[in-house]
Amino acid sequence: MRRTHYCGELGLQQVGDEVVLNGWVHRRRDHGGVIFVDLRDRSGWVQLVFNPDRPEAFRVADTLRSEYVLEVRGRVVERAPELVNPKIPTGAVEVVPREVTVLAQAEPSPVPVAEEDEEVDEVVRLRYRYLDLRRPAMVERLALRHRVTQAIRRYLDDQGFWEVETPMLTRSTPEGARDFLVPSRVTPGRFYALPQSPQLFKQLLMVAGVDRYYQIARCFRDEDLRADRQPEFTQVDLEMSFPDPEDVMAVTEGLLGEALRSAGAPVPPYIPRLTWAEAMERFGSDKPDLRFALEIRDLSAAVADCSFGVFRTALERGGRVRGITAPGLAGATRRELEELTELATAAGAGGLAWLAFGPEGVRSPVAKFFTPEQLERLREGSRANSGDLLLLVADRDQVASPVLGRLRGELARRLELVPSDAMAFVWVTDFPLLEYDQEERRLVAMHHPFTAPREEDLARLETEPLAVRARAYDLVLNGVELGGGSIRIHRPDLQRRIFALIGMSPAEAADKFGFLLEAFRHGAPPHGGIALGLDRLVMLLGKAASIREVIAFPKTARGNCPLTEAPAVVSQAQLRELHLKLPEPGRRS
């Protein structure tokens, strides 16, 4: 017997046909004289009806239990009108089995496969992921991811991109995230690293003349996890030769359009753009959530002559006073205001000033420092109406912007300004090439050290390095960084200047990236590309609460896999082969 149909495919077109189905017992309803079994596969389920007039099949039906695996030969029949179940796609028909074989029995499932809305503990779900993945919601997520991935492959193939695989065992590189290391058996004391991204290899492929490359690439970063972060994750990684940023963005938008279409999501007619400076100024974030407005406003001028010391000091020290107006929040309780203040200080602000505009005037702990005219200027400048709450932060932009950005997000949540079904894409461009790392007390690359500076800023590279803008672009969706890319440096001399700026000596550069610098001496084309987080994209398209929902076998927040119990202890013999020695047990620090 060979399967003829998937369960979920059956409908009125098959009425009268004899079909062979394979699937799992989704539910069994035993009425004594008649037994119904919902037979499920990845396509959905269809009802089997067993009557005593077919004693052989009926006897088997009697022994069936949830999640048994069956092979069924039977006839598709139309249901009487009053028996149609409009809730399922196959509800107009049912299958009358002539022959039923139990291919596998099943113990009672720890994961309720048929109970759709049962929230099951995530560890249990991960421990028995193969059962969890049988649940229709998870099947749909796997299918969605598949469709999106295939749409991307098709599109990039159409655009002339070649899919090339790059090594998973490579070398550790400085900068960036912590590497996962793999000890070498053959060369004692040496280690491979799992790639944080195929960055260097795709650049080498450009030098090789591949011209257009892509890869659905697994990446590894040994950093702490989040709802949208896993230690291994998948990027749609692409690179092209001789591009402008416009070319990369155009390809990305085309790819995204296909991905959205494949997911049944509306495709935006265009994707707006913000420079990094504008994003920070208006939204306090380099990945602004544009599903809601709530913009930051500069009120420095309005408070310039007030008598509030904190503001005056901030202004004198080159800072500004900026604020956000929260509509309708003038009635905020002391507790709510404390929470917002706590949020602001935790984000780095010295404090948070607030003014509640009401019909009887202004309620604020700092109102006494302002004349009525100044208060009116503030209200006007902040566009606040009666009933609104104005939150003010006074500090250098570097400190104040992220604080205001945090507040903006928090206010949007509290005011429920975030439309749940909106998809707000935005490009953020012109990132600073470098930033100052307080901890390491040196300049570091904001994106990565291979990012090209803008031509017109080149002259300022050594004199005003923090003012130099990069030819970089990030794609943001709903406040989540979906991906980022840049035009790369392809000239060895410029690459060496950048390495020097971030404090990497020529010797170190030669040691760590010598192969790349050498490649650039052999005719490197100008090139650039982008990498998109596939898991995040699918997560957002699938309205999933975490990235784990769209990964077949994800890790927990501590990086464990409850199913395989990785990471696990290995034998002394294995360690010896790898020339590794662990500290005595009990001395783990």
Add this chain to the structure above:
RNA sequence: GGAGGCGUGGUGUAGCUGGUCUAACAUAUGUGCCUGUCACGCACAAGAUCGCGGGUUCGAAUCCCGUCGCCUCCGCCA
């Protein structure tokens, strides 16, 4: 590394201002009944020493401390 939350039959929850809690409910499971259900129904049964360790108390699921696991956030993630 830091902060917060959660942990009770297979699963999901209630109980958690200490004492008929000898732990309840739903669901799943087992048995029986039932010929049109589709989250089938009805009846009966079995199933948890309340994550683990310690402490307080005459008495702890309940209070305290520690610890483990999970989740969220901050740091970190070029």
